[in-house]
Amino acid sequence: MEAVPARARAYVAGVACLAVLCVLPLPAVRPPWWALLFLAVLHAGCEHVARRRFAGTAHPAFAPAFHPVLLAGAFLLPPPAAALVALPGALLSRVERRPVLLRRVWRAARLAVAVAAASRVHGALGGRDAVAGADFPYVLAPAGAAVLAFCLVLTALDGGLVALGAGAPPPPLGPWGRAPVRRAWRGLLPRSLAPVAVHGLAGLMMAVLWRSPYGPLAALLVLLPMCVSWWASAQYHRERAAHQATIRALVQAVDIKDGYTRGHSERVGQASVMIARELGMDDERVEVLRFAGILHDVGKLGVPTRILRKDGPLTPEERRVIELHPEYGHEIVRGISFLGEARSAILHHHERLDGSGYPYGLAGGEIPEPARVVAVADAFDAMTSTRSYRRARPVDAALAELERCAGAQFDPRMVTALVRAVARRGWCPAVTADEALPPRGVPAPDGPVADRTEAHR
Template sequence: MEAVPPRARVYVACVALGALLCLLPLPILRTPWWAVALLAVVYAGGEQLARRRFAGTFYPVLLAAAFLLPPAAAALVPLPGAVLARAEQRPEGLRRIWRAAQLTLAVWAAARVHWALGGRDAVVGSDFPYALVPAGAAVPVFCLVLTALDGGIRALAVGGPPAPSRQRGRGPVRRAWRGLFLRSLAPIGVHGLAGLMMAVLWRSPYGPVAALLVLLPMYVSWWVYAQSHQERAAHRATIRALVQAVDIKDGYTRGHSERVGQASMMIARELGMEDERVEVLRFAGILHDVGKLGVPTRLLRKDGPLTPEERRVIELHPEYGHEMVRGISFLGEARAAILHHHERLDGSGYPYGLMGSQIPECARVVAVADAFDAMTSTRSYRRARPVGAAVEELQRCAGAQFDPRMVAALVRALGRYGWHPAVTAEDESRVVPPAPPASERQEARR
């Protein structure tokens, strides 16, 4: 963000002042400056590498400093790396000051807790398992300080004048902290374990060189994670490109694909499917209409009624879609959902007229999600139905058109979480006539 609200600037200044106060009682004579300098250099280099290659943060060295050095000395370690790091957004200077102050406070707090619990003696004497106790207390404190400060800057960085309503603090401000600590604790805990190993080896006869070798397996694990992250990013880019192509060709259903993916994911989670399969079902919902790319645009945008021959052409879109994604291996069973999401339990669907359990489970999930969003979305010829009315229609058709198990799962998910699809400006501004022409009602069922 180019413009930082004044309240956020004041917040950064207060945090920076607190960080400076942490550095003041520095025990000059007793501080091993060579260790401070070495750890600071290693952190700065590791931070540059982590941000450039892995989009991560190099915490093990900071936690090792908290376990090895007096609090004020440990708080010096992150300063060079944070100040020299490249800021991804402007204003760069303010962001560097913020990062340096945040890390300084977090390291200082972790070191204070670690030393107060006798962690220094435990590390020097390699006293296991007691050394795990002060380290196990220091790591959550480190994480808590980081997430508390992060939540504060997120809440204050939301621009605009203060809202007069008392409910203002219950919205964006509360969401700024929600789940932040718990999401961060596990990865920082792994970094803390690596930092403790570094500290113990540092104080052992093997010395600092052996301690730095701990970073090698961390680097390898980060590299593996980065490769997986890049692969997932490529998957999302592939899907996004396909969906955008469909939306451009058939603006009538713009946004429909993402909402079907969301509803499919809700059903899959309610059914207790594993996370990997839930993700595949989301892909299936998003791509269920990709076969429309193979349908002539004049048919998708035709105003008048469709002839039987034209309807048969449109009903080929599941097969077109299946052919288009046949070679995309990461989609897995989503390919079957794309092919069979218009099948019906009573055998009256298409393209193959499958019945009951012959229809793949993933296709039965997407069929319910597709119909639900079609009914609850505003179209050019009619207003959206209320969620309750759409649910009643799904339940009425359960057993003949839809799988009752999938309908029940969607109903439970809606009762638990509600339905909050993204609404585009185009949807909000669309003019809706009071009644749909019969020809357009026919077209809507394609």
């Protein structure tokens, strides 16, 4: 078992007791047993298929629980029976991370409590009669209240767990982390309300058809569109992960040729993001700058490997070939439409403010803004990482050097932004690309190779 704080265990146990209390009055309400059984089996089946489909995606946190059946149960059955519908699916569901038993109990208990609450609210507002009579505009009101109650209870329970130092985002407990109490609940409600509302609508449709002369079989058909849209979003997450891997592969292809700069691209991406955030750019532009930073040297793929790996001084001829790399890079990413502005950053990241850079010798405001950001981030990371011909400089010295060159080589605005961002958050880049590689500062095994583009600055 991983280290799960004792108070978190106690909390889960408490919620489980609450769930048991919700289910206990079951015999007293005389539920329609066959409907209960049918819904429970249906929910368990959906849950099982869902967990299997989402198993391979990069973000297990995106695997949304499949709520329509649960909510249909809340609209059809009395609270204890509705809570019981949730149990088999959650208790039998597949858990990928340990501790398995605790996670299963937690999933089952939180859902049971939330469904019971939703069912109680729905019943109190006279929802079950409205459903049976298909009393249409009115039927939406109790259902909406029930969905809200469901979300609120789930949010409260999840937030409590996060506040106690265990578990991150809602459905499957993420890595056992911790968050300050006041931040534990932030963002949980808006994130879950919209999807649950749509599931609630589907659940309501199921419930209405179930009670109509057409019966449960017609209600089953409601699930089909939900399943299909769910499948599509699973595919979306899978494909998105594949896409990010391909971007990384582009960067790794550069590493194959120029083994010494491993991790450089990703760190430049992170420094660019820091500068962009500090300048108050919107999220979309920040994302574009991340890609611009990551891909800024992709044009080195076009430079012959012999020159990139050459040991010793470069001839003017070879230097000219290397200086083509921004244009090669621009040419390579030309077809990726989502990159947008990032393409100009790749083309112009070696321009200097005084107009003495390359490839076009642009000066001042002629240089696109993203390119000015990436230029600063690139130089900063080049100075703070070890190269064959010198050791890494401390962060302070690198920032001082950047400030010295601001105005002539770099845009002072970007330099100031980087200085402020580093002062506030520090510089501790996390790099995923080189996890399997020796730690930074140790020269790569294939010999000393300099980053030529940086060497002649």
